[in-house]
Amino acid sequence: MSEITTVVLDAMGGDNAPAAMIDGAIDAISKEKNVKVILVGIEDVIRKGLEGKTYNPEQIEIVNATEVIETAEPPVHAIRRKKDSSIVVGMKLVKERKADAFVSAGSSGAILVGGQVIVGRIKGVDRAPLAPLIPTEKGVSLLIDCGANVDARPAHLLQFAKMGSIYMENVLGIKDPKVGIVNIGAEEEKGNALVKDTFPQLKELPGINFIGSVEAREIPHGQADVIVCEAFVGNVILKLYEGLGAVLVDKIKGGMMSTLRSKIGALLVKPALKTTLKTFDATEYGGAPLLGLNGLVVKTHGSAKAKEVTNTIIQCVTFKQQNISEKIKASIQAEEAAAE
Amino acid sequence: MSEITTVVLDAMGGDNAPAAMIDGAIDAISKEKNVKVILVGIEDVIRKGLEGKTYNPEQIEIVNATEVIETAEPPVHAIRRKKDSSIVVGMKLVKERKADAFVSAGSSGAILVGGQVIVGRIKGVDRAPLAPLIPTEKGVSLLIDCGANVDARPAHLLQFAKMGSIYMENVLGIKDPKVGIVNIGAEEEKGNALVKDTFPQLKELPGINFIGSVEAREIPHGQADVIVCEAFVGNVILKLYEGLGAVLVDKIKGGMMSTLRSKIGALLVKPALKTTLKTFDATEYGGAPLLGLNGLVVKTHGSAKAKEVTNTIIQCVTFKQQNISEKIKASIQAEEAAAE
Structure with missing residues (x-):
């Protein structure tokens, strides 16, 4: 049996949230058995969105986060202040190794800052590129x-x-x-x-x-x-x-x-x-990864629809199965060893 | 009677030279009576290209230049070495106020270098932008x-x-x-x-x-x-x-x-x-001017056809009639005076 990839999905981010996120998650888990999606955001809203939908409950989990970071907020300030936002709570799950990847269609700035500050860069990586x-x-x-x-x-x-x-x-x-x-x-x-x-x-x-x-x-x-x-x-x-x-x-x-x-x-x-x-x-090609972090962070388009969300979640499975973070770590650290 | 605008046209530059240049020049002078085109390049080639065409001979002049700067040549070197190239000879005519504008579909690098080195920047202009x-x-x-x-x-x-x-x-x-x-x-x-x-x-x-x-x-x-x-x-x-x-x-x-x-x-x-x-x-909009010089220099696309050449020559007339160089000079020098 293959390993399970756990993807945290920001249910509150993007123009079409939460509907596109919930539909994208349900479609992804029906296509890919080895994935579990943690929907993070305002629990009531997510539960309501899931009502009446058919899906395998073992592949979906909800984690409550009461705040939402808006696109217009200054990113550093937002990440620092909104500790209970879907972006901060979701990224912490990756940081704590409770999940492999975090996917969001929310504020680009907050995702870039959060990726570096919360998830953190692989040792030796100077910048995490989008x-x-x-x-x-x-x-x-x-x-x-x-x-x-x-x-x-x-x-x-x-x-x-x-x-x-x-x-x-x-x-x-x-x-x-x-x-x-x-x-x-x-x-x-x-x-x-x-x-x-x-x-x-x-x-x-x-x-x-x-x-x-x-x-x-x-x-x-x-x-x-x-x-x-x-x-x-x-x-x-x-x-x-x-x-x-x-x-x-x-x-x-x-x-x-x-x-x-x-x-x-x-x-x-x-x-x-x-x-x-x-x-x-x-949008056919899924979201943009933020590389070089201790875990995967993916930014999808702000206008992402369910299909892009599905494609992005499936991308995360390949990323995990191919051990990309470990390969990046090995490559960057080999360079450092050579320089010493 | 309006003033005559004299445009030097590089007959040798671009993928479609000299035919597109000659046709473009003839079309421009038939459309615009107040323009004179100096075709600069290898005289025999230009004369042959003009053979059998109908145009007002008072609006066309040929100036011989025996060399051609190729696109692949290092620009600074080419401008310095090929003193009898169509670009160097043509730009000198502008420098010496024998012409108002120089138009070429030839080497971008050589045109940019030649514009600054031969035609020269207006006093106070730090860079001539394309x-x-x-x-x-x-x-x-x-x-x-x-x-x-x-x-x-x-x-x-x-x-x-x-x-x-x-x-x-x-x-x-x-x-x-x-x-x-x-x-x-x-x-x-x-x-x-x-x-x-x-x-x-x-x-x-x-x-x-x-x-x-x-x-x-x-x-x-x-x-x-x-x-x-x-x-x-x-x-x-x-x-x-x-x-x-x-x-x-x-x-x-x-x-x-x-x-x-x-x-x-x-x-x-x-x-x-x-x-x-x-x-x-x-290509509908003519060439790109190099602004801030003591005279007008225009770069057209390397692939320019007769139509783009015609449009560019007509653009030069407006440039001259509107005294663009003088207006730029006044604007830049007003800034300098204010700074003193």
């Missing part, structure tokens, strides 16, 4: 770091390259994942001070498959599996990806509705187009 | 800076805000253009060190209409007319805009061709879709 999967022509790439800790140093980027490689190899099954660094030209001498400092060190870094610079134009073509960058740049890439995709799809829909002729055509192309655009929909 | 127009839902925004000088300081970004505002107000006719700074959150306390330093200074800067932070997700919605950022970030935004747009349009075309039903639909939606996507095509 690493979403972004869709490409060829599949997906891991964009690392898109978190809140900007102005990184080269040593941080080297760790991102290692952690990202471990994730892509073990969770997505990509053998010897290609690692690129975001740059403004293909040549080694191009870039800002950070990239110029980091590039030669990435070239020498053992255990990763470094392919060099990746220009932003090339990112959607999927030439690298792991795309390393500083968090400000990563955040810009991630948000522009989402914003531009949405605007273009809207424009196209608008164009199709502009004439009678095109409206008829739209009816005919719609099913085929839906399938195509699905492959470019970020 | 400022392309990017398409948005509402029209276009000026993205400033996308050039090669990365790791800017706050003072540079303040000048970009001023120069960008002058350009959008006078060349595009946008009254009191809205200025935003690229950031990873809407709040003033968000951002990297550069943005945090610059934000309060932009708020206090007289003569601009600062609206605060612009998240990358919002850029395609067009909420700001002038989008200020450091060149590394600007370059990432510009290239991702181009790359993601191309990949999405390809995906959609592929999706439409995937079934018989959708193929029939595609025939019907095609004309309407073409019109829509045109508004999101960067």
Whole structure:
């Protein structure tokens, strides 16, 4: 029998909470027998949401947390003050090894701060990067770091390259994942001070498959599996990806509705187009892990629906089964041992 | 009678040179009587390209330049060594006030270096930013800076805000253009060190209409007319805009061709879709000016076709007629006078 993965799910976070969280949890446990979901949040609300639903009660547990951190609250302050919030209570369960993973669609800032402060970083890891999967022509790439800790140093980027490689190899099954660094030209001498400092060190870094610079134009073509960058740049890439995709799809829909002729055509192309655009929909790929922590923390989109929640919970099972945290620990500590 | 604007056009630069350059020039002079185009490049090649074409010979001049700077050449080296290249010869004409503007689809690096070294910056301008127009839902925004000088300081970004505002107000006719700074959150306390330093200074800067932070997700919605950022970030935004747009349009075309039903639909939606996507095509808006120089330098896409060349030449006329360089000079020098 396989080991059970215990996932704490923030029932209160996100635009569609608690319904999408509860439905996502129920769907996940019906698909994956080796998972148990702890729904954390206001108990009455969760119980009411579960009423009338069919699920295996052994795979669901409720943990009461009376407070909710709002998206607009300053993260550090919120984590410190709201001790009985779903994020703080949920993360403590991971910290105390009562659960393997924490999943939330709530305040990004609070999740990033809580991950570092409550769950804590693996010894030797300097920064815990937020690493979403972004869709490409060829599949997906891991964009690392898109978190809140900007102005990184080269040593941080080297760790991102290692952690990202471990994730892509073990969770997505990509053998010897290609690692690129975001740059403004293909040549080694191009870039800002950070990239110029980091590039030669990435070239020498053992255990990763470094392919060099990746220009932003090339990112959607999927030439690298792991795309390393500083968090400000990563955040810009991630948000522009989402914003531009949405605007273009809207424009196209608008164009199709502009004439009678095109409206008829739209009816005919719609099913085929839906399938195509699905492959470019970020919510298909589950949430973004915060890597390098003593346990897994995953941030899903604020607008996450049940399907994204389900996919994210199942992702947590692979993460646990593949011992990602242990592999990251071994890789980072081997580097430290070599440096001594 | 209006003044004549003299535009030097690099006949040798870009993927479609010299044909697209020659056709673009001929089209521009037929549309705009107050422009004269100096075609600079290998004279025999240009003469051959002009053979059999109908145009007003008073509006076209040829200046011979025997060398060509290739895209792959290190820019500083190329500008220094190839004294008889179309870029160096053409820019000298602007420097010597024999022409008002220089337009090229050639090596970006060489154009950026040549602009600063040969044409030279306006006194008081610390950096000459490359400022392309990017398409948005509402029209276009000026993205400033996308050039090669990365790791800017706050003072540079303040000048970009001023120069960008002058350009959008006078060349595009946008009254009191809205200025935003690229950031990873809407709040003033968000951002990297550069943005945090610059934000309060932009708020206090007289003569601009600062609206605060612009998240990358919002850029395609067009909420700001002038989008200020450091060149590394600007370059990432510009290239991702181009790359993601191309990949999405390809995906959609592929999706439409995937079934018989959708193929029939595609025939019907095609004309309407073409019109829509045109508004999101960067080449519709001419080239990217390098602002803050003693004369105008414009970089068009390497893949520029005749139409983009024509639009760019006509843009140069507005630039000259609106005295953009003089307005930038006055604005920057007023700031210096105030500081003394």
